[in-house]
Amino acid sequence: MAKIKKSYDALIFGGGLSGLLAAKVLAKKNKSFLIVEPSERLGGRLTGWSVDDTLLPSNLNLYTHSEANLAHFTWLEDTLSQEILDGIFQTSALHFQDGDFKSFNGFGERSPEALNQLNKFCFEHEKIKVKSYPQNWISQLVSDLNDDDYSLHSEITKINFADTESEVRAISAEINGKTTVEFKYLIWAVAPQKMLDTISGEIIGATEAKKLKRQTGVFDAVILNLAHKDFAFETKLLDSVHCLYGSQQEFEPIIGTVSKDHSCWMTLMDTEKTLDHEFVSKAIKNMKKQIKRAFPELLDTTDIKEKIIVSESSYGQLTLKETDSGFLKSIPNLFCTSSLCSPLDYGLIGTLDRAQTLEDSI
Numbered sequence: 001m002a003k004i005k006k007s008y009d010a011l012i013f014g015g016g017l018s019g020l021l022a023a024k025v026l027a028k029k030n031k032s033f034l035i036v037e038p039s040e041r042l043g044g045r046l047t048g049w050s051v052d053d054t055l056l057p058s059n060l061n062l063y064t065h066s067e068a069n070l071a072h073f074t075w076l077e078d079t080l081s082q083e084i085l086d087g088i089f090q091t092s093a094l095h096f097q098d099g100d101f102k103s104f105n106g107f108g109e110r111s112p113e114a115l116n117q118l119n120k121f122c123f124e125h126e127k128i129k130v131k132s133y134p135q136n137w138i139s140q141l142v143s144d145l146n147d148d149d150y151s152l153h154s155e156i157t158k159i160n161f162a163d164t165e166s167e168v169r170a171i172s173a174e175i176n177g178k179t180t181v182e183f184k185y186l187i188w189a190v191a192p193q194k195m196l197d198t199i200s201g202e203i204i205g206a207t208e209a210k211k212l213k214r215q216t217g218v219f220d221a222v223i224l225n226l227a228h229k230d231f232a233f234e235t236k237l238l239d240s241v242h243c244l245y246g247s248q249q250e251f252e253p254i255i256g257t258v259s260k261d262h263s264c265w266m267t268l269m270d271t272e273k274t275l276d277h278e279f280v281s282k283a284i285k286n287m288k289k290q291i292k293r294a295f296p297e298l299l300d301t302t303d304i305k306e307k308i309i310v311s312e313s314s315y316g317q318l319t320l321k322e323t324d325s326g327f328l329k330s331i332p333n334l335f336c337t338s339s340l341c342s343p344l345d346y347g348l349i350g351t352l353d354r355a356q357t358l359e360d361s362i
Contacts, residue, residue: 002034002147002148002149002150002151003148004034004151004175004179004181005032005034005148005181006181006182007181007182007183008032008033008034008181008182008183008184009026009031009032009033009183009184009185010022010026010031010032010033010034010183010184010185010186010187010362011033011034011036011156011173011181011183011185011186011187012026012033012034012035012036012187012189013036013156013186013187013188013189013190014035014036014037014038014044014188014189014190014337015035015036015037015039015041015042015043015044015150015152015189016042016043016044016045016046016189016190017043017044017046017134017137017138017141017348017351018189018337018338018339018351018354018355019035019037019042019044019187019189019190019337020035020042020043020138020141020142020145021079021141021337021351021352021355022187022189022335022337022355022358023035023141023145023149024079024080024141024144024355025079025355025358025359025362026362027144028079028359029359029362031362033149033187034149034150034151034181035145035149035150035151036150036151036154036155036156036173036175037150037151037152037153037154038153038154038155038190039152039153040152040153041152042138042142042145042150042152043135043138043142044138045058045059045223045309045311046058046059046134046135046138046348047135047138048133048134048135048138049225049307051227051305054261055135056225056227056261056262057133057134057135057262057264058135058223058225058264058307058309059134059223059264059266059348060121060255060256060257060264060266061130061133061134061257061264062091062121062127062241062257063127063128063130063348063349064120064124064126064127064128064345064349065088065124065126065127065128068344068345069128069345069349070085070128072349072352072353072356073085073128073130073352075352075355075356076137076352079355080137080140080141082132082140083131084130084131084132084137085128085129085130085131086129086130086131087129088126088127088128088129089126089127089129089239090125090126090127090239091125091126091127091239091240091241092125092236092239092240092241093121093122093123093125093240093241093242093243094237094240094241094242094243095242095243095244095245096242096244096290096293096294101236101237101240101242101294104122104241104243107245107253110245110249110253112252112253113219113252113268113269113270114219114252114268114315114316116217117219117268117315117316117346118243118252118253118255118268121241121243121255122241122243122255134348151175154175154176155175155176156173156174156175156198157174157175157176157177157198158173158174158177158198159172159173159174159186159198159199160172160173160174160180161203161331167332168203168330168331169331169332169333170183170186170331170333170334171183173186173198184333185333185334185335185362186331186333186334186335187335187337187358188334188335188336188337188338189337189338190338191312191313191338192212192313192318192320192336192338192340192341193212193213193215193271193313195212196209196212196213199331203330203331204328204330204331205321205329205330207321208320208321208328208330211318211319211320212318212320215270215271215313215316215318217316217317217318218270218271218313218315218316218317218318218340219268219269219270219271219313219314219315219316220268220269220270220271220274220310220311220312220313220314221266221267221268221309221310221311221314221315222266222267222268222269222274222280222283222284222287222308222309222310222311223264223265223266223308223309223310223311224264224265224266224284224287224288224291224306224307224308225262225263225264225265225306225307225308225309226262226263226264226265226291226298226299226304226305226306227261227262227304227305227306227307228261228262228263228298228301228303228304228305229261229301229303230260230261231260231261231298231301233258233259233260233295237258238258238259238260240257240258241255241256241257242254242255242256242257242258242294243255244256244265244287244290244291244293244294245290246286246289246290246293248286251267251282251283251286252267252268252269253267254266254267254286254287254290254291255267256291263298265287265291267283267286267287268314268315269283271312271313274310274312280310284308313338313340314339314346314347315346315347316340316346317340317341317342317343317346318338318340318341319341319343320336320341322341325357325360325361326354326357326358326361327361335358335361335362336354337351337354337355337358338350338351338354339351339353339354341354342354342357
């Protein structure tokens with residue numbers, strides 16, 4: 001447990017990749033900080049998972065090739081002082097129909113809620129190839145921290161504000177309802193809608209509060225990871241994006257990638273559906289049903305292992321009113337690092353965009 005000081009240059013709420021990158025940016029600028037992390041460990045959903053002492057990725061690792069995205073990865077290389085980029089590669093999108101894999105050409109009469117996000121996976125075929133994955137970056141970022149840089153099992157339970165004639169600023173926060181910490185900057189590295197738990201609509205602004213409450217176009221990700229030793233996928237399937245869906249319209253299509261020893265499958269759903277645990281269970285059963293249709297023997301492999309992750313607010317955009325430097329207009333010392341707040345992209349690329357914006361602004 002960190003020995004919490006009275007004040008810091010920045011208080012970072014959330015110790016996932018976006019929070020850890022924010023900490024790295026602040027450290028490079030010789031700013032003091034404290035990461036407040038609600039769970040028992042740093043890293044969030046991108047930490048990866050281990051099977052037989054092998055660390056496997058926990059996301060699809062599909063990054064569209066563009067100059068802007070390459071620039072974000074170059075920034076990450078410079079920030080971590082390691083080589084990450086490894087060229088580009090071509091993917092094909094396939095869907096399973098009538099007992100065979102066929103080139104994907106759209107969803108036909110289906111109208112997925114997350115159509116824009118799904119199309120990005122299925123129709124943007126040129127991808128960035130990387131030498132390492134988020135769990136590797138997280139491991140390095142965590143190793144760069146001191147024990148006093150973060151507090152686990154911790155929540156921001158109250159934020160105190162100072163109101164001047166020209167602006168409202170966050171000046172301090174209560175951690176776990178008992179420890180008050182002062183700061184110059186508040187870095188919001190958890191889901192943006194959690195602002196409503198500690199910030200009134202009057203302070204954040206009625207329009208912004210409405211956006212955070214409704215979350216139109218924002219999706220949680222339900223991710224099913226499977227570890228399977230030496231499963232014999234056809235070669236043509238290894239560099240493909242697989243789109244699986246059956247006749248049931250209540251579930252969003254499933255996007256997946258496969259490799260020799262691991263496959264990752266994801267379906268998106270809005271937050272209200274994710275809160276319904278019965279619906280999530282049905283969605284996972286549907287994922288397995290569609291995987292079994294496409295790969296009848298995969299789930300029957302004797303040594304198969306699985307990990308299910310429900311990732312909050314992973315895809316979509318939630319554009320809040322910001323200053324030119326990326327801080328909230330209503331609270332000009334609060335910076336949101338969520339990829340949802342990136343005007344350029346979502347997912348990991350959006351996270352890198354926000355971290356780079358913070359570095360340019362603080």
